[in-house]
Amino acid sequence: MEIDPRRLRVLWAVARRGGVAAAAPLLHLTPSAVSQQIAQLEREVGVAVLDRAPRGVTLTEAGRRLAATGERIEAELTEARRVISALTGRVAGPVTIAAFPTAIASLVVPAVRALAAEHPAIEPRVVELEGDLALRELTTGTVDVLIDDSEPGNVPRPAGTESVALLSDPYRVVVPTVWQRTPLSFADLAQDPWIVGPPCSAVRRALDRLADEHGFRPLAAHECLEFPAVLALVAAGLGAAVVPALALAGGLPAGVAATGLSGLGGRYLSAMHRAYRTGASPAIAVTISALMAAGRAVAPAVPSGVAEPYRTTPPA
Structure with a gap:
């Protein structure tokens, strides 16, 4: 039995996103192409991996086990990218960064400029997104790095993610x-x-x-x-x-x-990313480093004292 590991990654994406259409953006494929890849996988293994119902699809027992294998393959590919990056010193690949407007202007834009100068093979994509939808996109794989703002202890970090402080x-x-x-x-x-x-x-x-x-x-x-x-x-x-x-x-x-x-x-601004057994991919790691540097540069410009209040009379 020959199993194409690329199709296991497609199945893993369907499992992660909860459906064929939802997995398509993560894989940069059309929903039709995702369905074709799943159908071909089922022909290869000889069993159904999805239970197709009018209200959506769920994974069969075989599908769940194969999706777990696809997740392990994805982790190994991440580790392979890290090894190649360490050997060549070249970091490449797409990184999607989600943030809210003030963070985009103050942190993301300087970080993207730094990446263009230091790691031109990285392909950053910025999306304005926040709240529960942004967290879902992060945990399901469409977003790689999320700039989050919260008060201390207010918003727990979702399971399966890691967070790095950027700015107070x-x-x-x-x-x-x-x-x-x-x-x-x-x-x-x-x-x-x-x-x-x-x-x-x-x-x-x-x-x-x-x-x-x-x-x-x-x-x-x-x-x-x-x-x-x-x-x-x-x-x-x-x-x-x-x-x-x-x-x-x-x-x-x-x-x-x-x-x-x-x-x-x-509020405290932090960069969140999915947790991997072997650590974040090189592209995500250098993106977070660039965001941290932007945070250090912005910190002196954020007024720590009180700006001058309104005066009813001109100062002497």
Whole structure:
């Protein structure tokens, strides 16, 4: 019996992604081509590897065992790439990086530039993706590296993944300059409107935590996820907001003032990748190294102190 190991990898991808159509992007094939590869594998082994039903496909017992073999083959191929990279000093291959907008601008873009200069055979692909969907794409193989943001202990690392710290990003409370006052405590903001993030966002969780700590209920006047839009709403006088310092690294926009409120905590940016028995592939490893270097370069630009608050009178 001759079994083409490439078809075992196709079966492994179907098992990992949970279906033929879902496996196609991971394999860079069409769903039809995936189905053809599975059909050919079944002819080679003489047994069905998929149980095809109107609602989808599931693996048969033979399919599960062969998929496990395909996973081991994938791990061995990763190790082979590492050996070749060590012998030749050349790192190559595609790497898909998923991140949210501030991380793309501050970390991913500098990392991709560094990779182009130092490892031109790497083929980075950047996708804007975050939250549960991004984690699913990471664990099922479509994404290789995921930039995640979370508060300490808030989001557990999914099984089968590893995480590398990139940057500590403290929170700031910003207010409109048209309010003509500098809040000295959260009590001064208890009756004011807020621009809040969606319930799943790190800044929304941070505001809820701060509200509990300081005994007030924020008036959620507007809900917005992207920080340029949040800052635009603040500048328009529509409310206060919690934003990470990274969103202010380019300076405070006109119409926005940073308060002197302290003890806000922060979010932590990390690079996540799937855990392999023999370690990450060389392409993923150098990509994460480039992201770590970008994080070190950005850290001095992230204001660690409090930006100058709004002044009702000019400084002397």
